[in-house]
Amino acid sequence: MLTVTNLSIRTKQTKETLVRSVSFSVKSGEVLGLIGESGSGKSMTSKCIMRLLNPRLFDLHGSVQWNGKEMLAVKLNELDGYRGKQISMIPQNPMTAFAPMLKLGKQMELGFSLKGCRERTQFRGQLAAALADVNLPDAEKIINSYPHELSGGTLQRVMIALTILQRPELIIADEITTAVDAASEYLILNELEKLRRAGVSMIVVTHDFGVAARLCDRVAVMKDGEIIEEGKTREVFSAPQHEYTRQLVQASVLFQEELC
Numbered sequence: 001m002l003t004v005t006n007l008s009i010r011t012k013q014t015k016e017t018l019v020r021s022v023s024f025s026v027k028s029g030e031v032l033g034l035i036g037e038s039g040s041g042k043s044m045t046s047k048c049i050m051r052l053l054n055p056r057l058f059d060l061h062g063s064v065q066w067n068g069k070e071m072l073a074v075k076l077n078e079l080d081g082y083r084g085k086q087i088s089m090i091p092q093n094p095m096t097a098f099a100p101m102l103k104l105g106k107q108m109e110l111g112f113s114l115k116g117c118r119e120r121t122q123f124r125g126q127l128a129a130a131l132a133d134v135n136l137p138d139a140e141k142i143i144n145s146y147p148h149e150l151s152g153g154t155l156q157r158v159m160i161a162l163t164i165l166q167r168p169e170l171i172i173a174d175e176i177t178t179a180v181d182a183a184s185e186y187l188i189l190n191e192l193e194k195l196r197r198a199g200v201s202m203i204v205v206t207h208d209f210g211v212a213a214r215l216c217d218r219v220a221v222m223k224d225g226e227i228i229e230e231g232k233t234r235e236v237f238s239a240p241q242h243e244y245t246r247q248l249v250q251a252s253v254l255f256q257e258e259l260c
């Protein structure tokens with residue numbers, strides 16, 4: 001479904017390589033975890049798949065094939081046919097994902113190209129149900145708020161509800177449980193599990209090994225812009241091959257033990 005081959009990302013100004021020869025694939029219905037330390041290139045890789053990197057700032061090499069189509073060659077005016085509809089990304093920073101000067105209801109109507117009262121009423125009903133699923137029962141309040149009036153965790157959940165409403169074939173979820181409380185994390189993971197059972201493919205970017213173990217069929221470990229290890233989640237976590245993965249797994253186990 002998605003095949004990334006030898007993807008490299010370099011800054012045009014400083015010629016710094018941020019992502020180096022990254023290759024992985026996601027099959028239909030599969031959940032791939034992208035894990036690794038801060039700054040290792042997880043978000044850059046995700047943004048590149050969505051074609052969210054400004055070509056004036058970054059040089060891209062390699063290939064991102066989506067159902068046989070080369071995403072890196074898709075023209076800008078054709079991207080709307082893919083983004084959101086086929087591949088959707090829930091970004092790491094929800095604060096910058098919404099237009100600051102428009103109430104959320106208004107920007108959702110624009111985003112979903114809603115026309116007329118009937119479409120709007122129907123959409124609001126679906127939205128209310130999707131928001132309730134991620135622990136946001138007061139849809140009216142959300143619709144009538146500006147982004148700065150809501151917390152990062154709430155915006156994150158609004159983003160998740162919108163993504164679910166779009167029914168994409170692949171969801172890239174970038175650290176979506178980091179900014180929320182434990183009850184919301186539980187609900188969000190349940191929603192992602194429902195999507196997984198419904199056959200939606202996902203790339204789950206996370207620092208949290210518990211999240212990866214629960215959701216991901218396979219994991220790829222990134223370090224300094226490269227994938228250093230990849231395999232079935234259980235195998236990578238129980239018998240890591242790379243020293244760095246071993247350290248990560250050990251640190252995670254020690255952390256869990258201390259919590260207990």
Ligand SMILES: Nc1ncnc2c1ncn2[C@@H]1O[C@H](COP(=O)(O)OP(=O)(O)OP(=O)(O)O)[C@@H](O)[C@H]1O
Nearest residue numbers: 011018036037038039040041042043044045092175
């Ligand atoms: N707009 C940018 N311009 C130049 N360098 C950038 C830009 N955005 C990110 N970087 C650099 O690219 C590298 C990879 O960043 P990226 O955001 O992909 O890391 P990450 O793995 O997602 O980290 P985190 O877990 O903290 O989210 C880092 O060295 C970062 O400083």
Ligand SMILES: [Mg+2]
Nearest residue numbers: 042043044092
């Ligand atoms: Mg990131």
